[in-house]
Amino acid sequence: MFPSSETDAPISDGRDLESCSELNTQTANTSSEKDRSQPWDVSLQKTSSSTTTRQAVIAESFPVTDLDRDIVGWDGQDDPRNPQNFPEARKWLLLGCVSSITFMSPLTSSITAPGIPLMDLEFHNTSTILDSFAVSVFVLGFALGPLVFSPLSEVYGRRPVLNAANIMLTLWEIGCALAPNIGALIGFRLLCGIGGSACLTIGGGVIADLFPVEQRGKANAVFSFGPLFGPVIGPIIGGFISQRAGWRWVYWILLVACGSVTLANIIINRETNPVVLIRHKTERLRKELGRPALRSAFDDASKNDTGVRRAAFISGMFRPLRMLFTSPILLLLAVYISFVFGLLYLLFATITEVFIGSYGWDPEICGLAYIGMGLGFLIGIVIVGKTSDPTIIRLTKANNGVYEPEMRLATCLMFSFFIPVSLFWYGWSTETHTHWIVPIIGLLPFGLGLMGIFAPIQTYFIDISAQYAASSVAGLSFVRCLFGAFIPLAGPKMYSALGLGWGNSLLGFLALGLIPAPALIYKYGGGLRKRFPVRC
Template identity: 60%
Template sequence: MSIRAEKEAESTRDSSEYEKTETDKGNGGLEEEIETTRDKKPEIAQDDLGDDLERHLSRKSTRKQKLEPEKHPLMDLENSLVGWESQDDPINPRNLTEKRKWSILGGVSAITFLTPLSSSILGPAIPFLNEDFNNTSQILGSFTVSVFVLGFAVGPLFFSPLSEIFGRRIVLNVSNVIFCAFSLGCALAPNLNSLIVMRFLAGLGGSACLTIGAGVISDLFPIEQRGKAMAVYTLGVLFGPTIGPIIGGFIAQRAGWRWVFRVIFITGVLLSAAILALYPESNHVVLLDRKTARLRKELDRPELLNILTHKKDTNSLLRRNILLQGLIRPLRLLFTSPIVFLLSLYMSFVFGLLFLLFTTITQVYIKTYGWSPELCGLSFLGVGLGNFLGIMFVARTSDATIVRLTKRNNGVYEPEFRLPTCVFFGFLIPISFFWYGWTTYYHVHWVVPIIGLLPFGCGMMGIFAPIQTYLIDSFPQYAASAVAGLTAIRCLFGAVLPLAGPSMYEALGLGWGNSLLGFVACAMIPFPALIYKYGGVIRKKWPVNM
């Protein structure tokens, strides 16, 4: 065999192994990803499972005696393909130090905590805002809160595919500037109409981090670390809206509702500046695109192609067509994949319930228990504590669970292994709404409804984190787009469902109104179970054409 043929064969093997890892198919997917767990201390349960899996696979196959490290596509200039210099290439984001990876994720998670917090922080301030603007419409007052989430629904459809084409860093930084600018605009709004417009645009800018974070996790972390990474990231997404009303109530009553937005603006500027200074580009395709462009110029070889996208490059697609495909990808994933659609519908309903509480619980505690607006934010402590307990459980069990299930599956990893716990957490949602609805209806002591919302907060975390991690594992190269489709529909529910709250409670009362929501939540519990059982077959037999 000639030297050229040998290199071509080696490049083909590297590229195919990379694609197999990214699509999580076959025995190699998880084996290659969990190599790093073998040398850890034995007292860590997940690592013990990794060792057990290695011994199991070693007994099963005499040809492959040990787990191999993850393979990345390497340089093959003779075939005009540009890849990583070596498996340990420091430019590859997967080879960053653990401290560096977690610091990057921490920065993205911080801004992802702030923007969802901004979505709900205005809730307790609605009475003061209505008084200033002479507004008597409950629906319009609720819409002032939920219109921010409508911006969350629209923004990811653009920002996520743009981050996959032009890079995470530039898109995240531009969106942060938009968020900060229009948060200041909210503080200066002269009337209710302008405030609603500014809130929508601020939500639009603040939406990018909600889905780019999923892309960052896919860029930086191997499969066996993504559960823990997603738990940290999701903490901000769901814990932020819970903290928002607690802060907003005190600020609005003591300093005025405009200071709510001033605090958001100041904090947003500080976090955006830190991300601008510290966060590097992490998108593998974009990094190799830049390297390809540099080598084309330095070596005077215009025929060089990115090894990750060379099949697309050979089709001579125009840049505008690539951009168009990227922009419609989230919608294609959402509406052509029954997996993405069903899980998105489930998450969307639960997210809508959260914002229904944000827009109604203040009035419930004012009328039922005689609380002041600043104290009403404390009614979300039950949801917040539930969020914390739920995310702790997910962080400690998610990655260990997939290693154990992979062992039982003869060493073959499937993304569906993320979903079994969702069924258990799903039962907590209706329990909370039956509890909360009837205790407030019968004017039971104020602490009882707060405790009743604790299972809801726990259930939300136990549903959101595994589902988002499942989508990252199922569509690793397009993780941001997959989560964008999910985010769009759930934020649409978050914006619209609260508008039905006042009329529903007026017609059915707090008891039967919340029970109706609990019954719907019960009907959706089987969704993750169905995807767990049939999702792998659907993904493999009817893959989505990207």
């Protein structure tokens, strides 16, 4: 797919950003003749360090102020107020803020799993489907929330939307702690999930705001730590709290923890959306210079017209699904990662029952069964963080300096094989009641494989979507979390009918059959993108 070359050449934008109609329109109004044909100039450059080492950098150009044409943009390519020009320490601090709540929110989704037997005793519940839904309904909120929060963040900014959603997540923990029955608990957890969903999609936008293409792989690997590792830590903590203090205390402790992280985000976090920052600058210059005709270099939403912003928000609500379902590339990758994500929550919903029933463990220590998977995530984040960006820089150099987003998927094929291997290993070791350490180790490849495919695919969605990265990730999150909410509901009946061995083997064969998906996109994705451009 990517021919080799010994030379590095300036490259055109392989991301097809001009296919997004809004971006194309606003760019045509603000750029030079060169920029009209290429909204964001992405090029492979050579920079020399103090040593003789030369490093490939994929550089982007940004719209700048041209008051003669009533255009307001950045004060040059090195404008320090541009989030991509922030000092590295500040970039990672801001990403750390978003990642902190992105860790707490998914942790909240699974922390209740070990306490389900105690909740059943109090509520006199005997339905295993309700037990599974009490855990997975939180993920249903993850699917619904981004359809509102992502367009809000693109119109009004990342920071205010994220703060409001974090407060929503925190306050509904009180409802969960005081729930009088299982129906109320499920309802309150759904509301918690909606509030906790904002960080998952807005985080993708923050990464696009702060980091250039060649740094997004590492940034997204760090950001992905929360959504994947948080649900692993949750049951470990939840098991001890539920057994020692009662299942309701899980929610009181979550109230304090989420509240603390929310407060820290309110104090430390700053706005990074360039569209919103330039809008504020435009409004300020209109007043200072007395020039009401000034307009943002990004779009027309900077006008003080609530009707325009309302229309932008309504259009933005449909953008995540429009981007997803008009692009066969994004849809195929979304289905693949969503199926694997559904398997993750199926395991979260059933591991406690398996280790209580098969190994006689107490709920207090059942959370320790997730350690193998958590170790896999840790190994995965190290590998992905160290290899993702160097891989795309190397492939770009070998491709005559042309960067293609599909280069992000180069490592997915290797990692995808770990998923079925883990399911076969875990399933048959629990079926045959081998020593408990064997299935725990068997879950390690699942964590490693999921991290190895989740981070590159999400970074691919970010790269291909330009300023609408939050909407792109929202579409991915919608499908992924629907799978995560409903696949676990089939788990109890499937295991009852097929057993742990053949039940997990069935899932393993399905995962094996989906492995070609990222490989096909890696090889043919460039042509498909040109034939079916992403519609923003």
